[in-house]
Amino acid sequence: MFINNWYVAAQSEDLEDTPLKVTMLGCDFALYRTPEGKAACISNVCPHRGASMADGKCKDDGTLACPYHGWQFNVAGDCTLIPSRREQDPQALAPGVKIDAYLTEEKYGLIWVFLGDDPDSAAPIPDIPEFEDDAFVHTRAVDEWQANYHWAKFSNLDLVHLPVVHGIQFQNQENPFEPPPAELKREGLGFNHLYYPSAGIREGGEWDKLREDGEAKQVESYMKFSVAGWMLHGRVEIGGVGSGMHNAFYEFSTPIDDTRTMMTYIFFRNFMTEPEINPEHLKRNMMNVKQDKAIAEAQRPKIAPHAKDPHGLYTADEDTVIALYWDIMEEMRAKGWQIDRLTLAEQNKDARYRVIPSPKRQQEKGPWVHPEVPRFPKTI
Ligand code: FES
Numbered sequence: 001m002f003i004n005n006w007y008v009a010a011q012s013e014d015l016e017d018t019p020l021k022v023t024m025l026g027c028d029f030a031l032y033r034t035p036e037g038k039a040a041c042i043s044n045v046c047p048h049r050g051a052s053m054a055d056g057k058c059k060d061d062g063t064l065a066c067p068y069h070g071w072q073f074n075v076a077g078d079c080t081l082i083p084s085r086r087e088q089d090p091q092a093l094a095p096g097v098k099i100d101a102y103l104t105e106e107k108y109g110l111i112w113v114f115l116g117d118d119p120d121s122a123a124p125i126p127d128i129p130e131f132e133d134d135a136f137v138h139t140r141a142v143d144e145w146q147a148n149y150h151w152a153k154f155s156n157l158d159l160v161h162l163p164v165v166h167g168i169q170f171q172n173q174e175n176p177f178e179p180p181p182a183e184l185k186r187e188g189l190g191f192n193h194l195y196y197p198s199a200g201i202r203e204g205g206e207w208d209k210l211r212e213d214g215e216a217k218q219v220e221s222y223m224k225f226s227v228a229g230w231m232l233h234g235r236v237e238i239g240g241v242g243s244g245m246h247n248a249f250y251e252f253s254t255p256i257d258d259t260r261t262m263m264t265y266i267f268f269r270n271f272m273t274e275p276e277i278n279p280e281h282l283k284r285n286m287m288n289v290k291q292d293k294a295i296a297e298a299q300r301p302k303i304a305p306h307a308k309d310p311h312g313l314y315t316a317d318e319d320t321v322i323a324l325y326w327d328i329m330e331e332m333r334a335k336g337w338q339i340d341r342l343t344l345a346e347q348n349k350d351a352r353y354r355v356i357p358s359p360k361r362q363q364e365k366g367p368w369v370h371p372e373v374p375r376f377p378k379t380i
């Protein structure tokens with residue numbers, strides 16, 4: 001798993017007055033809203049005696065009070081009050097006391113948290129232009145998968161699975177199972193990808209009316225991947241190029257840990273925008289998700305082998321996208337952002353709690369009660 005990245009931590013609507021405990025990258029976080037309504041995130045483990053901060057209360061001054069002895073921490077992670085010694089400066093009582101605090105943004109109805117200590121080098125939160133476009137309506141879903149986040153992501157990045165798992169075939173070639181050459185372009189810590197599936201729309205229901213004369217038309221499918229939010233965006237013009245009817249999805253994957261992934265979906269459409277169509281729109285999209293989930297959860301080993309084509313089984317065109325994905329993972333590792341899972345397991349034998357480092361750790365080297373998770377060394 002990787003630090004120094006933006007992740008979707010929760011849905012805006014789920015974060016109200018009560019703090020939320022969220023597990024990401026194997027660590028626990030407390031999400032809460034200040035009295036002004038601004039979302040904030042700190043490590044969930046109180047530096048004093050390890051109580052769960054998410055069980056605490058948000059105070060009028062915007063601090064979060066620990067449920068055990070009431071120590072209060074502000075959104076920057078500074079300890080502002082030790083109630084049993086009200087008059088005294090917490091820094092005099094417990095020199096250096098602080099908690100990791102993480103950058104938090106609220107956008108597109110999602111709470112985004114930057115997990116890491118180097119926000120300036122990170123991929124930015126992706127744009128969702130459909131959100132600003134009144135022609136589009138959307139539906140949402142959240143689903144926890146008992147699957148490694150790489151496996152979960154591949155369930156949509158992978159091309160060959162489209163005909164096999166979803167029945168979406170490729171056009172203009174003898175073998176409709178053979179992916180067409182990918183028009184693949186790297187962009188930052190992600191890529192854009194264009195390919196041409198068949199106009200196969202599932203039979204029946206309202207959707208069937210979108211196909212003129214039952215003719216299959218030229219269809220262009222656009223995909224975009226960014227490590228920010230571990231986002232996959234797909235867009236297709238229903239009924240063929242030029243129809244003007246766009247179906248788009250955004251899928252965000254947040255690793256809960258190495259074997260569980262929180263999947264967040266936003267599905268857009270600019271046709272049949274009546275609200276009564278929403279349930280069918282959601283159902284159709286979730287049908288694909290269900291098929292992908294079954295594959296990903298059954299995959300073994302439970303944690304995807306972290307390398308490009310470790311066994312020499314990739315075929316040129318079919319796995320171009322996956323190969324590029326692994327190149328990006330290599331780069332993230334070389335930046336020193338990948339958690340060293342085996343070393344972490346070894347270190348955890350001392351039964352200490354290890355945290356994702358926050359930006360404050362860059363300025364204040366110590367003392368921190370909880371050590372950082374170990375990472376692969378930076379090589380670039
Ligand atoms: S454990 Fe949090 S204040 Fe004591």
Ligand SMILES: [Fe+2]
Nearest residue numbers: 155156288292
């Ligand atoms: Fe899929």
